[in-house]
Amino acid sequence: MKKKTIKFLVPYPYDIAPGQRFRYEQYLDILTEKNFEYELLSFLDEDTNKILYKKGHTLQKVTGVLKGFLRRFWHIWKARNADFVFVYREATPVGFPYVEWILTKVFNRKLIYDFDDAIWIPATSSQNKLIAFLKSPDKVKKICKWAYKISVGNEYLQKNANQFANSTTKAVLNPTTIDLEKKHNILHQHNPNKKPIIGWTGSHSTLIYLEMITPILKELEQKYDFTFRVICNQNPNLDTENQLQSFEFVKWNKETEIQDLSELDIGIMPLTADAWAEGKCGFKALQYMALGTPAVISPIGVNKKIISQNENGFLADTETEWKEYLSLLLENPQKRQEMGILALKTIQNEYSVQSNRENFLGLFT
Incomplete structure (x- = not known):
């Protein structure tokens, strides 16, 4: 039987970001067992990710982000024939969701859109205030309209996603989960005699x-x-x-x-x-x-x-x-x-x- 292919378009490299680890990375072995073939395509490379939230390194940060945008055009080409394209949060951190638009409207790919925060709400912090004006919270509503399926982490997100979605797409409640076998497999040892x-x-x-x-x-x-x-x-x-x-x-x-x-x-x-x-x-x-x-x-x-x-x-x-x-x-x-x-x-x-x-x-x- 021919393997179905999945391209994961995600913000960060593998096994770094908690959201990515607990939203889909811990299911990758299960996908392999079920005869899926997947590829992880991150916007940031490992070197840029290491310095992204450190002070200084401005030139390297700008260069790394620009490389991410260029890399995404190669990712679009790689994903053009995939059975499924899985986007976690957003394919690019700022601007119009051109990646999602091209994959769904030009190449007619089945896009699965997953998010675990209310990312349509503008949230400016000291870390992102310099690029906050370039962010496009409305992109969430657009991508929901184009998506084949929407995967969200709770009922509040599900309710809002369904308001953004097209008439044929319903958001799936896919809770953030814990791997009790391979990851969280150490039980707390209760000791009443130690300082809590x-x-x-x-x-x-x-x-x-x-x-x-x-x-x-x-x-x-x-x-x-x-x-x-x-x-x-x-x-x-x-x-x-x-x-x-x-x-x-x-x-x-x-x-x-x-x-x-x-x-x-x-x-x-x-x-x-x-x-x-x-x-x-x-x-x-x-x-x-x-x-x-x-x-x-x-x-x-x-x-x-x-x-x-x-x-x-x-x-x-x-x-x-x-x-x-x-x-x-x-x-x-x-x-x-x-x-x-x-x-x-x-x-x-x-x-x-x-x-x-x-x-x-x-x-x-």
Whole structure:
């Protein structure tokens, strides 16, 4: 039987970006098993990606991005006869979606459009403010209209994608999932005699969410002895910036990521209540829970679906609730263990690669 071909047009090189790793990369072996032949085509090369968020290197950054645009024309040619073209978020970071237009309108390819954030909402940060004016959030609506299938990470994204889509395309709810066999396969070892670790993980772009939790942790320090671990690619220096005595920074490393996460006794995911946060897919909470660690998270978007209150974790809305639930878990190792067991079961049943396998494969039919 002839193999069907898939061309993945994605922003970053393989095994670097969390979104890419957990949206499609962990399914690649399954695609191979099912007689698909695929190729990963990234906009950025590895050298440019390494310096993209570092200070300086302006010439190399500009050169690397321009090469990405040129590379995309070669990618269009390579994808012109593919059975499926899978675009994660966008084929190019700025401007009109010419790549998607050519592939769907000129070459008539079946485009599967996948996103896991509310990327149609303009979101300017200190890292992207120089090119924010070149971004085209409306491109999401255009690509949804051209897509053969749309794959999204939660119901909020699904509702909006369906409003953007053409009359024959319906967005598929394809949750962000965890591979419990090959990746998140170390269970947290509950030890009531060690100092508990409250932890947060994320990229530099989401460090802003720690601002709302830092004062709460400072207050808890007055009563409890714990460590607050931040696993990130950038050090927020909360010990010097915010005088947080419990702060510990662990630089994100894909080789040690799971081990570093497995040492957490409590995972947190604070969010602000806005449209951008509504589009998030609960990834931090899913990672904690997959390792048998209870999570305390903001009741925003899909988080309200992931957590069953006081069973597999806590939803904390107010400052009082954050202090109450964190205190309860700090004081009760047994409660942490019981919640962690139920948290893992939630991932196994609803948010694992294994439980979502057929749903993901259904995109390519």
